[in-house]
Each structure stands twice: as C-alpha cells, then as structure tokens.
Amino acid sequence: MKCKLCDERKAAIKRPKNGHAVCKECFFYVFEEEVHHTIVSNNLFKPGEKVAIGASGGKDSTVLAHVLTTLNKRYDYGLDLFLLSVDEGITGYRDDSLKTVELNKEYYQLPLLVISYEEIYGWTMDEIVKLVGLNNNCTFCGVFRRQALDRGAYKLGVDKITTGHNADDIAETVLMNILRGDFFRLSKCHKIITGEDDTMPRCKPLKYCYEKEIVMYAHLKKLDYFSTECSYAPQAYRGYVRELLKNMEKIRPSSIVDIIHSAEKMELDSDVKIPPKLSCTKCGFISSNKVCKACVLLDGLNKGRPKIAIGKKAIIAYEEDNKNQDEEVKEPEETKEAEETSGEISKSF
Numbered sequence: 001m002k003c004k005l006c007d008e009r010k011a012a013i014k015r016p017k018n019g020h021a022v023c024k025e026c027f028f029y030v031f032e033e034e035v036h037h038t039i040v041s042n043n044l045f046k047p048g049e050k051v052a053i054g055a056s057g058g059k060d061s062t063v064l065a066h067v068l069t070t071l072n073k074r075y076d077y078g079l080d081l082f083l084l085s086v087d088e089g090i091t092g093y094r095d096d097s098l099k100t101v102e103l104n105k106e107y108y109q110l111p112l113l114v115i116s117y118e119e120i121y122g123w124t125m126d127e128i129v130k131l132v133g134l135n136n137n138c139t140f141c142g143v144f145r146r147q148a149l150d151r152g153a154y155k156l157g158v159d160k161i162t163t164g165h166n167a168d169d170i171a172e173t174v175l176m177n178i179l180r181g182d183f184f185r186l187s188k189c190h191k192i193i194t195g196e197d198d199t200m201p202r203c204k205p206l207k208y209c210y211e212k213e214i215v216m217y218a219h220l221k222k223l224d225y226f227s228t229e230c231s232y233a234p235q236a237y238r239g240y241v242r243e244l245l246k247n248m249e250k251i252r253p254s255s256i257v258d259i260i261h262s263a264e265k266m267e268l269d270s271d272v273k274i275p276p277k278l279s280c281t282k283c284g285f286i287s288s289n290k291v292c293k294a295c296v297l298l299d300g301l302n303k304g305r306p307k308i309a310i311g312k313k314a315i316i317a318y319e320e321d322n323k324n325q326d327e328e329v330k331e332p333e334e335t336k337e338a339e340e341t342s343g344e345i346s347k348s349f
C-alpha cells in the first residue's frame with residue numbers, strides 16, 4: 001500500500017491518531033508539523049526567549065527535546081533551549097535516566113542543569129520512602145518536583161519551562177478530576193500554558209500528541225530514552241483511569257483528543273471556590289495557604305512525623321505545631337514561586 005500523504009513511498013505504519021497508512025518520512029514530517037502548529041496557534045514562544053525543557057530522560061521529554069531542537073532550526077523560532085532535570089534520588093531509576101539526559105545534552109549540544117531533592121530539601125526519595133512507605137511517597141515527590149523545576153528554572157534564568165506531557169496524560173488528568181469532582185483543577189489541567197500571570201510559565205507543546213505516536217517517533221528515530229517505570233509509583237487511581245482510557249481508545253481512537261476538547265469548552269461555575277494565591281511565609285514560593293505544601297511536607301519529614309503532613313488537616317496541624325516559632329519565619333524571596341500540587345496529579349503540572 002502506498003503512503004496516504006506522499007502517494008510515492010510504501011506505507012510503513014498506521015497512525016494511531018487517525019488510522020492513516022503513511023511512510024516513515026511522512027510520519028516524521030507530519031508529527032513535527034502538528035507540534036509546530038500547536039506552538040504557533042497557541043503563541044507558546046516569543047523570539048529570543050530562554051526555554052527550559054523538563055528532561056526526565058523518558059520518551060516524552062526526549063521526543064520534546066528532539067522536536068523542539070528540530071523546529072527551532074527549521075522555523076527559526078530564535079529560542080535559547082536548556083535541559084533541566086530534577087534528580088529525586090531514586091536509585092536504579094533516576095540515576096539511570098539521568099545518564100540518558102547526559103547523552104541528549106551531548107547530542108543536541110544543549111546546556112544541562114541537574115537539581116536534586118537532596119540539595120534543596122536535604123532528603124532523597126530513597127530516604128523518604130524508607131520513612132513513609134510506598135503508599136504516600138508520590139505526594140512528596142510530586143510536590144517537591146514541581147517546586148524543584150521552578151527553582152531550577154529561576155537558577156537558569158529562563159522565561160518558561162516546557163514539559164513532555166502528552167494527550168493521554170492530559171485526558172487522564174481531565175477524567176481523574178471529573179471522577180473526583182475537583183472542579184478547580186478540572187478548569188486548569190487541560191490548559192496548554194499555565195502560570196503566565198504569577199509564576200514561572202509552563203507549557204506543553206505535545207498536548208495533542210498521542211502517547212503511541214510519541215513512542216513510534218522515538219523508536220523509528222532511534223532516540224536514546226529511558227523506558228523503566230518508577231519503582232516507587234503505585235499510581236493506583238491514575239492506573240484505573242489509564243486503563244479505562246486505553247479501552248475507550250480501542251473502540252474510538254479520537255476519545256483522547258475528544259476528552260481534551262470537551263474540557264477546553266467547560267467553564268468554571270462562579271460558585272466554585274478558587275484557592276487564593278499567597279506567598280509561602282517560609283520559602284516565598286506561591287501557595288494557597290500561609291505555608292506551602294512543600295514546606296509542610298518537609299517539616300513533617302524533619303520532625304519524623306511525615307504522615308501528619310499529608311492529609312487535608314496538615315496545614316492546621318502545622319500551624320498548631322509551629323505557632324510559637326512565628327518569629328523565625330523568613331521573609332519571602334521575591335522571585336521564587338511555585339504552585340503547589342499533590343503527587344497523584346503531578347502529571348497535570
């Protein structure tokens with residue numbers, strides 16, 4: 001069968017997104033052009049901007065680094081690209097995936113900054129898991145990673161962070177927020193760019209790319225990426241939603257993008273409570289409480305009572321515990337801000 005696009009070469013693959021039979025060359029081109037269209041139609045970048053690529057060494061961020069480097073040259077975006085990696089301190093997982101990022105640094109000739117939980121918080125995830133066990137560790141990891149990426153971005157002096165979140169990740173998060181009735185997060189989680197007004201902006205150029213096509217692109221281009229799942233991530237709730245989505249995709253491939261489009265058309269009812277945007281009185285990063293989630297979690301760890309720091313009443317418990325130490329509270333630093341999130345929804349940052 002001939003390629004549906006060029007009508008010359010033999011078709012080599014069937015696109016998971018629309019079922020079109022295409023040759024390898026046309027697949028690469030059309031995949032990159034679709035990302036270019038997403039970037040241009042959403043005004044993701046301005047010429048001269050410094051942009052950090054959140055690089056985990058996984059397939060998504062590796063494809064993101066490859067495609068952004070390609071498009072930056074092809075269309076003369078004028079971007080100054082950097083790789084930014086967070087080392088969570090997970091032996092046998094992040095140390096190995098960071099080796100892949102090192103390879104990409106050489107291959108794409110991009111500056112790389114690695115920032116670790118150990119240097120920021122004084123804890124590695126290996127140590128945290130020893131203390132809290134497997135069930136709640138994702139909460140710590142998600143909250144800390146979000147802030148670590150922001151800290152790294154400020155250190156690099158970039159204008160924004162891009163992450164490799166794909167269409168499947170976003171559709172999953174939309175469904176999770178619907179199933180949980182979390183209307184506020186539902187109204188934000190599908191957005192291609194967040195934090196424009198008040199924090200380090202983040203954008204997701206692969207927002208409309210199907211995970212299957214990302215894997216196909218990485219595989220056919222022979223990109224170096226790390227494919228092992230995190231050993232500490234049970235992700236039970238997300239796992240169920242992912243399976244539901246995969247089953248829906250089998251019957252109707254457009255389900256993934258349809259869910260995203262539906263979320264884009266939803267409007268937040270005026271009676272939905274919007275969390276305030278404050279500056280954490282301890283570290284100065286953005287918070288919806290006096291003290292941000294990262295500081296509350298860290299306090300719990302340092303006091304050997306991490307479980308108290310997790311639940312909904314954690315902030316109240318923290319304030320009770322620290323009410324005599326108010327005078328020790330630091331003034332917020334001006335530029336550092338990070339929005340708090342829970343580990344379970346870390347894919348939605």
Ligand SMILES: Nc1ncnc2c1ncn2[C@@H]1O[C@H](COP(=O)(O)OP(=O)(O)OP(=O)(O)O)[C@@H](O)[C@H]1O
Nearest residue numbers: 054055056058059060061062084085086163164165
């Ligand atoms: N340790 C990290 N350092 C830098 N960026 C990260 C890190 N972990 C996640 N990210 C960013 O967040 C995005 C989504 O996170 P997710 O948990 O899906 O990553 P992953 O599955 O480890 O790897 P990938 O998504 O790159 O295949 C990544 O594509 C990447 O841009």
